[in-house]
Amino acid sequence: MGFLYGRAALPGGVRECDIAWDNGVFTRVAPSETRTHTTTKNDDAAPGHQAGAAAHADGGARSGAAGAAGADSGGELPEGWLILPGLVDEHCHGGGGASFPDAEDSAEVAQAAGEHLAHGTTSVAAALTTLSVERMEAGASLMADAVEDGTLAAILIEGPFLSSERAGAQNPAYLESPSVEIATRLLDAARGHAWGMTLAPELSGASEVVDLLLERGVVPTWGHTHAEAGPARELQERAVAGGAIPVATHLFNAMRELRHRAPGPVAEYLAAARRGSCVVELIGDGVHISSELVRNVVEIVGPENIALITDAMAAAGMADGTYELGGLRVHVTDGQARLRGGNLAGGTSHLLDIVRTVVGAGVELNDAVTMASATPARVMGLDDRGALEVGKRADLLVVDEELRPRRVYRAGKLVAQDGKLVA
Numbered sequence: 001m002g003f004l005y006g007r008a009a010l011p012g013g014v015r016e017c018d019i020a021w022d023n024g025v026f027t028r029v030a031p032s033e034t035r036t037h038t039t040t041k042n043d044d045a046a047p048g049h050q051a052g053a054a055a056h057a058d059g060g061a062r063s064g065a066a067g068a069a070g071a072d073s074g075g076e077l078p079e080g081w082l083i084l085p086g087l088v089d090e091h092c093h094g095g096g097g098a099s100f101p102d103a104e105d106s107a108e109v110a111q112a113a114g115e116h117l118a119h120g121t122t123s124v125a126a127a128l129t130t131l132s133v134e135r136m137e138a139g140a141s142l143m144a145d146a147v148e149d150g151t152l153a154a155i156l157i158e159g160p161f162l163s164s165e166r167a168g169a170q171n172p173a174y175l176e177s178p179s180v181e182i183a184t185r186l187l188d189a190a191r192g193h194a195w196g197m198t199l200a201p202e203l204s205g206a207s208e209v210v211d212l213l214l215e216r217g218v219v220p221t222w223g224h225t226h227a228e229a230g231p232a233r234e235l236q237e238r239a240v241a242g243g244a245i246p247v248a249t250h251l252f253n254a255m256r257e258l259r260h261r262a263p264g265p266v267a268e269y270l271a272a273a274r275r276g277s278c279v280v281e282l283i284g285d286g287v288h289i290s291s292e293l294v295r296n297v298v299e300i301v302g303p304e305n306i307a308l309i310t311d312a313m314a315a316a317g318m319a320d321g322t323y324e325l326g327g328l329r330v331h332v333t334d335g336q337a338r339l340r341g342g343n344l345a346g347g348t349s350h351l352l353d354i355v356r357t358v359v360g361a362g363v364e365l366n367d368a369v370t371m372a373s374a375t376p377a378r379v380m381g382l383d384d385r386g387a388l389e390v391g392k393r394a395d396l397l398v399v400d401e402e403l404r405p406r407r408v409y410r411a412g413k414l415v416a417q418d419g420k421l422v423a
């Protein structure tokens, strides 16, 4: 049993709200007054306080419950704090000094997932990168263990059928031509827990791999691609005809650029997203793409067709230094992770940092939250989470005025406070 009372990001906007849960599932999500907040700006001005106080005054039982409840079961939140759904990251390579693709045991997997959980990401999909097929199989199997014990939500297999022209931080030594046999081995190793597989649609044999993914209920995700518009559209349409809503892996990054006489894949994926038949991932950290562009894409395709992702590597939450990603050395300076040649090599943010960055750039808070919870949950087929709604898993993130993490609950249990896991 648990209970929280305060301003919450609900599907329709930010409002004062009573939230309760039992057995790890929301049992009550009830807006408790009429004022609806549509932006974060000036929400803590006098009217908000009065509304909160008024609702509090007729809620004697609530404050009594809050007083007796203790930290684990919630209570009333300080003014200015905000309740968000637990965040969902569909594309994360690591954090806290540990890397999913390079992990050798479950402790390293838990270390990386714990770093993000402590900062409000209650569902993390571990993204593997291109390594030898044997190492990718071992990685998929280790990640599958972590999905089964609840540490991870799912797996993204990013590689090995990627363009050598757009390898980015994928290890070029291990890129493969699309092969149904290799794809089958990787999917089998993931034991049904892979939500997606990233491939470059222009490679010969890609359509056979896409057919396999559709057959297995795995989302084709287009990325690390040098495709012209035609091949990009062809496979996108083939996947949609097969019943999938594909994903564009970190749109703009590791992808042929949009040029007005040679548009490449970007405009195809944006147009498909506008129709609701593609979800575009954005690494909205202000480093990988301009926050102005994030704002534009939100306006063009809407938050329900965008997943904010961290693409985080081991350095997320850590000091500058040298780290490993898929067997490559990555140097982190001023929080930017780069290969020796200067290419960006994954992110160093938590998903909440990205929410804060895009909100700071003018994206509506509720849109940012949708892109960091409901949309990626839907992409991964996690119907039981991604929003503050009765019947969903009680995953909650409580933030302060500056959108810093103060409390994190997963399945109704307090798991972190002030950015640190609760023992």
Ligand SMILES: [Zn+2]
Pocket (backbone or CB within 6 Å): 091, 093, 127, 158, 311
């Ligand atoms: Zn990635």
